[in-house]
Amino acid sequence: ILDEAEVNRHGLSGEETYDRLVELIDLLIASPKLGERKMMGIGVGAPGVTLHTKGIVTWAPSLNWNHYPLRDKLATKFSVPIVVENDVNMAALGELWFGAGQNLHNMVLITISTGIGSGIIVDGMLYRGANNAAGEVGYLLPGREFLGKQYSTFGALEEVAAGAGITERARQLLKDQRDPAALARLSIEDVFEAARRGEVWACSVIDDAVEYLAIMIASVSAYFDPGLIVLGGAVVQYADQFVESILKRIEGTTPIPSQVVASVLGHRATALGAVINILQYVVDAYVVHKLR
Secondary structure, three states, X not given: OOOOOOOXXXXXXXXXXXXXXXXXXXXXXXXXXXXXOOOOOEEEXXXXXXXXXXXXXXXXOOOOEEEEOHHHHHXXXXXXXXXXXXXXXXXXXXXXXXXXXXXXXXXXXXXXXXXXXXXXXXXXXXXXXXXXXXXXHHHOOOOHHHOOOOOOOOOHHHHHHOHHHHHHHHXXXXXXXXXXXXXXXXXXXXXXXXHHOOOHHHHHHHHHHHHHHXXXXXXXXXXXXXXXXXXXXXXXXXXXXXXXXXXXXXXXXXXXXXXXXXXXXXXXXXXXXXXXXXXXXXOOXXXXXXXX
16 A cells, blocks of 8 residues: 545535545545556445446445446546445455455455445355345344344344444433433444443443344354454454454354454455455456465
């Protein structure tokens, strides 16, 4: 990584997010740290179901993108190869090549942020599924009480164990104890920090989320036997508060347990996965999966 930049997109959706994305790309292209290097392509990780062959984001609820032709729109502004892929799929490639998954051929990356998603590596290759929606574990039903309901935006698991779900649960517990303005400002970081201090309400919320995450991780281990499950996303900075608890809860639940570790690449995993995606498209005789 030669240079990086961060822009705040909170409260933005649709075309506003697209405009901010273009600003970010322009900013990076203009970086003096690139020197005389030639740009080979642009890789974009989108938080939702993505048709990678067409560059269309079919559904990204956090951005309000529905069948959004992201690659075609970017192609009107930038004359280089452009790859649009699900952000967690890209991050899984990043972990496979540069992170915790090096020298492995089977692994799953699970990201826990505003939502929950996963990138699945089978025999060194991304597994995307019949509709490019493989890995949408945020829609996993973690109990029979979740049956018979509609989940049109965030999934059942996300509503109880992702950042937005955890924060909303905390707001409900505190609604009679704090004023509305303070509750509106409550963040996932506030909940984890309160739990670290031992505040009862926060510990209760985190414990419930850990139970649901444990069900999901045990299920993924049973489905794919990946050998390694890497946890990433914004919540991973608090891994010390829940990884051991998850491991204790799932001990003995599957015949061959998977190793569970926190990502060492963090948010850079997606950018590094984009590198691999771009090379796949522009380098002659490039081999995507690692040689056995």
